Every structure is written in C-alpha cells, then in structure tokens.
Amino acid sequence: MARKKRYVLGMDLGGTKILAAVVDPKGRIQGEAKAKTRPQEGPQAVIERMAATARQAVREAGVKWEAVLGMGVGAPGPLNPETGIVHHTPNLPGWNEIPLASHLSKALHIPVLLENDVNLGTLGEHALGAGQGTRDMVGIFVGTGVGGGLILDGRLRSGYRHAAAEVGHMVVLAGGPVCGCGRQGCLEALASRTAIEREIRAGLAAGRESLISGLSKGGEPLTSGMLAEAFRRGDPLVTEVVSRAQWYLGLLTASIVNLIDPEMVVLGGGMVEALGEEFVSPIGQTARQYFIQQADADRVQIVAARLGDHAGVLGAAVLVWQRFEKHKGREGMGR
Amino acid sequence: MARKKRYVLGMDLGGTKILAAVVDPKGRIQGEAKAKTRPQEGPQAVIERMAATARQAVREAGVKWEAVLGMGVGAPGPLNPETGIVHHTPNLPGWNEIPLASHLSKALHIPVLLENDVNLGTLGEHALGAGQGTRDMVGIFVGTGVGGGLILDGRLRSGYRHAAAEVGHMVVLAGGPVCGCGRQGCLEALASRTAIEREIRAGLAAGRESLISGLSKGGEPLTSGMLAEAFRRGDPLVTEVVSRAQWYLGLLTASIVNLIDPEMVVLGGGMVEALGEEFVSPIGQTARQYFIQQADADRVQIVAARLGDHAGVLGAAVLVWQRFEKHKGREGMGR
Numbered sequence: 001m002a003r004k005k006r007y008v009l010g011m012d013l014g015g016t017k018i019l020a021a022v023v024d025p026k027g028r029i030q031g032e033a034k035a036k037t038r039p040q041e042g043p044q045a046v047i048e049r050m051a052a053t054a055r056q057a058v059r060e061a062g063v064k065w066e067a068v069l070g071m072g073v074g075a076p077g078p079l080n081p082e083t084g085i086v087h088h089t090p091n092l093p094g095w096n097e098i099p100l101a102s103h104l105s106k107a108l109h110i111p112v113l114l115e116n117d118v119n120l121g122t123l124g125e126h127a128l129g130a131g132q133g134t135r136d137m138v139g140i141f142v143g144t145g146v147g148g149g150l151i152l153d154g155r156l157r158s159g160y161r162h163a164a165a166e167v168g169h170m171v172v173l174a175g176g177p178v179c180g181c182g183r184q185g186c187l188e189a190l191a192s193r194t195a196i197e198r199e200i201r202a203g204l205a206a207g208r209e210s211l212i213s214g215l216s217k218g219g220e221p222l223t224s225g226m227l228a229e230a231f232r233r234g235d236p237l238v239t240e241v242v243s244r245a246q247w248y249l250g251l252l253t254a255s256i257v258n259l260i261d262p263e264m265v266v267l268g269g270g271m272v273e274a275l276g277e278e279f280v281s282p283i284g285q286t287a288r289q290y291f292i293q294q295a296d297a298d299r300v301q302i303v304a305a306r307l308g309d310h311a312g313v314l315g316a317a318v319l320v321w322q323r324f325e326k327h328k329g330r331e332g333m334g335r
Numbered sequence: 336m337a338r339k340k341r342y343v344l345g346m347d348l349g350g351t352k353i354l355a356a357v358v359d360p361k362g363r364i365q366g367e368a369k370a371k372t373r374p375q376e377g378p379q380a381v382i383e384r385m386a387a388t389a390r391q392a393v394r395e396a397g398v399k400w401e402a403v404l405g406m407g408v409g410a411p412g413p414l415n416p417e418t419g420i421v422h423h424t425p426n427l428p429g430w431n432e433i434p435l436a437s438h439l440s441k442a443l444h445i446p447v448l449l450e451n452d453v454n455l456g457t458l459g460e461h462a463l464g465a466g467q468g469t470r471d472m473v474g475i476f477v478g479t480g481v482g483g484g485l486i487l488d489g490r491l492r493s494g495y496r497h498a499a500a501e502v503g504h505m506v507v508l509a510g511g512p513v514c515g516c517g518r519q520g521c522l523e524a525l526a527s528r529t530a531i532e533r534e535i536r537a538g539l540a541a542g543r544e545s546l547i548s549g550l551s552k553g554g555e556p557l558t559s560g561m562l563a564e565a566f567r568r569g570d571p572l573v574t575e576v577v578s579r580a581q582w583y584l585g586l587l588t589a590s591i592v593n594l595i596d597p598e599m600v601v602l603g604g605g606m607v608e609a610l611g612e613e614f615v616s617p618i619g620q621t622a623r624q625y626f627i628q629q630a631d632a633d634r635v636q637i638v639a640a641r642l643g644d645h646a647g648v649l650g651a652a653v654l655v656w657q658r659f660e661k662h663k664g665r666e667g668m669g670r
Contacts, residue, residue: 077628078628078630087630135495136495148594150594150595152487152492153488157487157595157596158596159595159596159597160470160471160596160597160598160634160635161596161628161631161634161635162596163593163596163626163627163628164594164595164596165594165596166593166594166627166628167593167594169590169593169625169627170590170593170594171507171586171587171589171590171625172506172507172509173508173509173510174507174508174511174525174582174583174586175508176509181627183624183625185586190509247509248509251506251509251520252506254506255504255505255506255590256594258498258501258502258504258505259483259485259499259500259501259502259505259591259594259595260485260492260494260499260594260595261492261493261494261495261496261497261498261499261500262494262495263495289518290504290506290518291498292498292501292504292516293412293413293496293498293501295413295422296496299495299496300495300496
C-alpha cells in the first residue's frame with residue numbers, strides 16, 4: 001500500500017509581508033502565498049491574514065487540508081517557542097504577549113510551532129541550503145538589522161532564555177557608534193544596511209560625490225540593490241563604506257568562530273543576495289586572518305546563503321518535520 | 336559484596352608547574368603532587384616528570400595503583416583530544432606534534448585522555464564548582480592571557496577543529512591594541528593581567544604615582560595579589576586600569592551571552608581569586624546592560640569560580656569519569 005502524501009506549512013511573518021509555503025517531505029515548495037502584513041491594523045487582523053494566507057498556499061499547492069500535518073511560523077522576537085507566545089516586537093506595534101501559535105492553531109485546526117524568524121532562516125539554510133550536511137553551523141543575516149542563528153549538533157540552539165544568536169548585538173567596537181538598541185559598538189551599528197546608509201548619507205552631506213545620489217532620487221531609502229550597483233561600479237564612497245562593514249563582519253565572524261568553532265558560517269540577507277561572493281569573500285578573508293587557530297583555518301567554510309527569501313518558510317517547515325520525526329517517527333527532511 | 340573503590344588521576348600541565356591529584360567518584364581529592372615543569376629540558380624530560388608526579392600523587396593518596404582507572408591531562412593548546420597529540424604550544428618550547436597521551440599511557444599503563452587546560456578548568460567548575468547543576472555554562476579565566484571553556488547540554492564543547500572557547504581572542508575593540516597573538520583589539524589585549532600591567536607601567540612611566548611602585552620593587556612582574564591590594568586600597572591608577580579591564584570583560588560576557596544564551600557565566604583566574612565579588616560584580620553589571628534581551632536578564636548568573644587552582648585537575652578527573660560512565664556505565668561524578 002502506498003504511503004499517504006504529507007505536507008507541512010511554513011510561514012514567515014515580517015514587518016511588511018507575510019509569506020506562506022506548502023512544503024513536501026523532500027523540502028520542495030508545492031505552493032506559496034503572500035500578503036501584506038499591515039501591522040497598523042493590530043494583532044488580530046494580522047493573525048487573521050496569516051491564517052488566510054496559509055489557506056491560500058494550500059489551495060495553490062493543490063493539496064487537501066487533511067494532508068497538512070502542521071505549520072511552523074517564524075516571527076521577529078523576543079518570543080517563546082515553548083509557549084508559542086510573542087512577547088513584543090519592535091516591528092509590529094501593539095504586539096504584546098500574543099499567544100500567536102495557539103491563535104493560529106485554533107483558526108487552522110493544525111498544530112502550530114513558533115520560532116524566531118532568523119533562527120528559522122538558519123535552520124532552512126542548514127537543512128536545505130548552503131549548510132546541508134554540516135553538524136555545526138552559524139547563520140549571519142545582514143539586512144536593516146543583523147540577525148543570526150546557531151545550529152549545534154544538527155539542532156537549532158534556541159538558548160536558555162530563547163535569546164541565542166543575537167549576533168547583531170555582539171560588541172565589536174567598544175564605545176563605538178550608538179546602535180538601534182541604544183547601546184554602543186554593536187555589530188549592527190557598524191555593518192547593517194542601516195549603518196551603511198547612515199555613513200553614506202554623512203558622506204553625501206559632507207559634499208562627497210557618489211552614484212548613490214542618482215540611484216536614490218529624492219533621498220528614498222537605499223536598497224541593497226542600489227548599494228550593490230554602486231559597489232559593482234566602483235563608486236568610491238560606497239566602496240569605502242561597504243568595505244568597512246565587511247571588515248567588521250569579518251571580525252565578528254572570527255569572534256564567533258573563535259568561540260564556537262563551527263564547521264560553517266553562512267552569510268545571508270539583502271547585500272549577500274545582491275552581491276553574492278563579492279560581498280562574502282572579503283568577509284571570509286578578514287575572518288580567517290583573525291582565527292586564533294590558523295593551522296586548519298580553511299576547514300571552516302564561510303559561504304553565501306542559497307535560499308534567499310525562502311530560507312524562512314523552508315526553515316519553518318523543517319522545524320515541523322523535525323518535531324514530527326521526533327515524536328512520531330514520520331519521514332521528513334533534515335535530521 | 337562491597338563494590339571496589341575506584342579512583343582517577345587528574346593532571347594539569349602548565350608552563351611553570353605540573354599538578355596531579357587522585358580523585359574519588361564524588362570529586363574529592365585523595366592525594367596530590369606537584370613538580371616544576373622546567374620546559375627548557377625538552378618534552379621527554381617533562382613527560383617523565385609528569386609520570387613521576389602522577390605516581391607520587393597515588394602514593395600520597397595511599398591507594399593502590401590497580402584502583403586507578405585512568406588519567407585526564409590538561410595542557411595548553413592547540414591539541415587534539417581525539418588523538419592525544421599536542422600540536423605545539425607557545426609556553427612549552429620544542430613541543431611539536433607530541434603524542435602526549437600515548438607516551439603517558441605507556442609509562443603508566445593506564446588510559447590517558449588529553450584536553451585543553453582551560454576547557455578542563457571549565458569542566459571542573461561545571462561538575463564540582465560554581466556551575467554545578469547548570470546545563471549550559473561558559474567559563475572565562477583571566478590570567479596572563481584570557482582563556483575559556485564552553486559547556487553545552489552538560490558536555491564540554493571542544494569544537495569542530497578542537498578550537499572552541501578561545502574567548503581571549505574575540506574582538507571587542509576593532510583596530511584596538513596589538514594582542515600577544517599579533518592581531519588587534521582582542522579581549523586579551525584589553526583585559527588580561529598582561530594588558531593591565533602594560534597600562535599601569537605606561538602610567539608610571541608618564542609620572543603617575545601609584546602604590547604599585549612600592550609593591551613591585553625593582554619592576555618585578557605584577558601579580559594578581561599586588562593588583563588586588565592596590566585596587567582594594569583605592570589606588571587611582573590601578574583602579575582606572577582595572578575598572579577599564581572589567582568594562583571590556585563585561586562587554587565580552589554580554590557578547591557571549593547574546594550569542595550562546597547560557598544559564599551561567601563563571602569568571603575565574605588570578606584576579607578573581609584575589610578580589611572575588613569585587614572583581615566579578617562590575618563585570619556582571621556591564622554585561623547585563625549589554626544583554627539584548629533585558630526582560631529576564633537576571634536569569635543568567637554571572638559568578639566567581641570556586642575551585643581556584645584545583646579546577647584543572649578536577650576537570651581532568653571529571654573527563655575520565657565521564658568517559659568511563661559513557662563506555663562502561665561505572666559510577667562517577669558529573670553527567
């Protein structure tokens with residue numbers, strides 16, 4: 001008798017959009033749906049939209065609802081994966097101690113697991129992307145902020161307080177520039193796209209010429225795409241600022257390697273997607289110079305993420321598969 | 336029939352002295368021995384002295400050689416715990432790819448396990464000292480250098496290349512002072528006793544007055560004891576320099592917590608032994624300010640080590656007990 005087909009839902013809740021995907025046991029996306037988050041409408045409206053987006057993804061996949069085993073959801077933290085509660089999140093105003101997993105589970109009648117969004121991006125890259133087959137892997141995602149994830153012994157490390165892998169708030173330059181978190185010298189204050197934009201704007205304000213003036217007309221926010229184009233074309237201001245961010249990212253990578261000694265570091269996020277190896281390779285070079293154990297420095301791989309925007313939903317799906325494997329011995333991807 | 340008593344040997348190989356202890360299954364030291372390392376005599380002489388010191392500790396303990404199950408040895412790295420080979424070590428000139436574990440095993444006719452000395456200090460504190468009962472713990476030991484150890488899920492994390500927990504070479508001040516490792520801005524270049532001494536000497540050379548001039552006559556090296564005395568008596572130069580080192584140690588502790596999110600951070604080494612809570616408490620305060628997750632910051636304990644000089648030999652003993660438990664199900668301490 002043929003085994004019944006089974007699927008899981010993966011969802012990524014961001015400040016601007018909601019992504020949902022139906023994923024099969026091999027990690028293949030069978031159908032997707034997308035919606036705007038519209039956080040200003042408040043938690044309840046957003047949660048209803050999340051449920052609707054999940055249903056739409058299942059329709060797109062053409063599978064029966066009964067074949068969906070459960071859903072994994074990535075959300076910005078702080079949150080508690082054990083209780084499924086989002087404590088609060090700066091990107092989603094009004095979210096305060098929201099039992100997101102249980103709301104969604106009631107709406108959809110399937111088990112729902114909650115986890116930090118960047119942790120799930122890392123889990124996705126580990127199970128299905130750049131980190132496949134590694135035992136210990138660190139993910140570093142550079143966007144408007146800098147987030148991370150840790151895979152140790154093949155499993156996501158959430159941490160004692162579910163607060164692990166906040167790589168953006170490791171201090172790289174004591175007493176350095178003020179960070180979005182209010183402290184000083186965090187990596188995020190030195191190497192996020194926000195930090196890069198701040199430096200470039202300061203350069204422009206000081207009268208430096210740059211291709212950026214033409215790319216970002218009327219001072220609209222700089223995208224990774226704009227930065228990548230100016231960087232590729234050798235714009236001096238952008239090259240200086242981005243190279244400096246890469247240097248700090250290299251030092252951070254080395255600090256993490258000197259502490260954890262993982263098999264692989266995966267770099268992702270908008271700048272990596274826009275520039276690929278051009279962005280990652282100098283980071284790897286700086287990092288290896290700063291590895292304290294030099295003899296076998298090349299054994300630690302430092303590579304670009306592969307799953308782009310899909311890392312989060314795929315990681316969310318992997319989380320569910322792993323849970324089902326653990327509890328029921330069903331087949332599924334990852335370990 | 337009464338169960339036969341069993342013991343293990345723990346040994347700590349340092350640049351100046353060799354310590355050996357016979358430890359019972361409850362972690363109690365039954366006998367000890369000590370010898371000068373005299374590294375200038377070369378590896379073979381040192382290894383023979385290690386074996387002799389082990390035998391002497393067993394005699395001191397008054398136990399029969401047959402009751403000794405095995406020996407754990409902590410040595411400065413880099414080394415490979417799997418092969419028992421010391422690759423090379425700056426403190427022991429001439430040590431180059433020395434199969435230390437197998438030499439000692441042949442000399443003593445017992446199994447010998449090798450591990451990084453600071454890792455074993457951390458393991459000792461975890462099983463028998465400040466970290467008892469914690470699942471995840473980080474050890475930070477401040478001496479002439481700064482070393483560390485990681486306990487995750489109750490086990491020592493050695494790392495993919497056996498290079499984990501090099502906390503002294505995490506970068507805290509990018510582009511900062513040159514470190515003993517040749518790089519810049521490592522914690523060790525900012526907060527080790529060596530760094531503290533360098534700053535104090537610079538202050539003295541610039542004409543600052545300090546109690547240190549009277550304590551260290553003729554420019555002899557500053558000990559933790561001298562620094563502690565001057566600090567306790569409120570010497571302005573020493574207080575400035577030590578407080579600054581504590582600040583950097585606080586930032587490092589926060590960076591580690593923001594990455595790993597452990598249950599406890601244990602601080603040890605000469606300065607901690609000399610000053611206790613006076614040294615640790617400001618570090619904890621700075622660290623907690625820099626925790627990115629503030630709501631439950633107090634759940635992470637930041638405490639002084641308890642085992643002093645014995646952490647290493649006890650950790651070495653724990654390593655052997657853990658291995659025996661794993662392979663033979665014998666009783667023993669730790670998990």
